[in-house]
């Protein structure tokens with residue numbers, strides 16, 4: 009399939025993302041095909057530590073264009089993962105690729121000296137981010153941005169302890185691991201000192217409910233109040249949490265949670281850091297996911313889709329905390345290099361010019377409607393969720409008990425992948441993050457594939473739909 013890399017002024021990302029449905033998915037060798045297997049065997053003799061995503065379906069990819077991935081056997085897939093929540097504008101978006109190439113041939117690295125492209129990126133961020141989020145530093149991965157964000161929290165508050173939430177994920181360096189829902193054997197064995205975890209409201213699996221059975225957000229905040237008094241040494245800098253839990257399974261907060269948490273932090277003079285590495289830059293139809301609830305965090309991390317595939321991340325802080333960057337010696341080897349800034353600026357301009365925030369929101373509504381039908385029709389679909397192009401389907405043994413159905417998660421993932429849907433497993437929660445340039449028909453085609461895979465899995469596991 010040919011896709012032209014036409015980045016002329018009339019070019020629209022929605023044309024770039026559009027897929028010819030007769031050509032995609034297109035399976036010529038049942039995947040993982042022979043060439044995929046051969047590459048995988050050769051590579052994994054040396055390359056170790058693979059994600060579950062790869063272990064469960066070891067294909068080898070050779071090309072990506074817009075919303076389509078091609079493997080080394082010539083199979084074409086609809087992309088429902090954007091790499092891993094990264095290529096939000098589709099693979100190899102011409103405007104982003106051109107911007108990177110320009111700086112790859114003119115200036116690759118100038119440490120943290122000022123460059124025109126970094127200046128323009130900072131000005132753009134200050135213009136589009138909410139409130140007084142106008143102090144920036146750039147990094148090369150989500151986890152390094154999170155580490156810097158934590159250092160800012162401590163420098164700005166003069167305090168040390170941090171509170172994070174069950175089932176959050178923040179990265180794999182030591183501070184980030186200590187914030188996350190870690191299994192110590194997997195990541196580090198010992199959580200860093202001064203790191204605390206509390207539950208956060210999950211409307212599908214609430215810990216505390218009101219008389220009418222709905223989730224009681226206030227009960228969580230009352231618990232935080234007591235926790236701060238009894239379980240910390242009274243040296244808490246602030247909270248750090250994801251707006252929507254990505255790795256945890258696209259778990260959405262109740263609408264009143266973040267406004268109440270913002271107020272809670274303000275009243276207790278605590279800082280609020282939102283880790284938006286996964287959920288920002290159009291993924292949920294806003295620049296920052298926290299904008300859905302009208303709050304402005306004190307510190308926010310931005311990553312993944314920020315450079316649409318080029319490794320570039322950011323920490324943004326509110327006006328009063330800008331000087332904290334001075335205190336933490338914020339610079340790094342790759343942070344803010346010209347290629348990275350060009351990728352981030354080009355991605356930002358594309359989202360703006362092609363009105364992609366609105367398009368992502370629209371896709372989320374279309375997906376939710378379709379997934380609700382799946383929930384009504386399938387005995388194992390317990391809950392469905394979407395905000396923009398961040399989506400999840402929770403598989404359960406029984407809708408009344410809501411007990412997770414792990415086995416089904418693996419089977420549905422593999423069956424849909426074999427039919428041409430490249431996506432992300434997560435135990436019993438199916439996670440989807442299609443590029444926000446996708447068209448509605450391709451999105452629905454991808455969801456049809458998932459629907460069929462759920463039906464087959466139900467039959468195999470003895471659930472009647």
Ligand SMILES: Cc1ncc(COP(=O)(O)O)c(C=O)c1O
Pocket residue numbers: 149150151152154177178179180250254255283284285286287311312
């Ligand atoms: C919310 C969140 N924070 C931080 C990270 C770490 O990002 P990276 O893998 O780029 O280090 C991730 C990665 O998935 C994430 O989802």
